[in-house]
Amino acid sequence: MKTWTFTTYTIAAFTCSGLAVLLLIVNAVTANQYLSVLLPVAVVALVAGGILSVRARLLRYRARDTPKR
Numbered sequence: 001m002k003t004w005t006f007t008t009y010t011i012a013a014f015t016c017s018g019l020a021v022l023l024l025i026v027n028a029v030t031a032n033q034y035l036s037v038l039l040p041v042a043v044v045a046l047v048a049g050g051i052l053s054v055r056a057r058l059l060r061y062r063a064r065d066t067p068k069r
Helices: 006-029 035-065
Strands: none
Touching: 006 035
16 A cells, blocks of 8 residues: 655645535535534544644655655
8 A cells, every 4th residue: 555645645635624615615605504514524624634734744844854865
């Protein structure tokens, strides 16, 4: 199994955060009709995006500390 790169983590984090924003927009457009479903899913997507973003940042810092051969 191939390990994820910085770019893969970054794209996944951006996608999760974008999904959270999209769900909040859909919630606003539907006048909170699906609030009990959309809000928890948006929060989970936002947390997942944050975790992936932190993982990408740590991976980038680790790559900068590694000396090139």
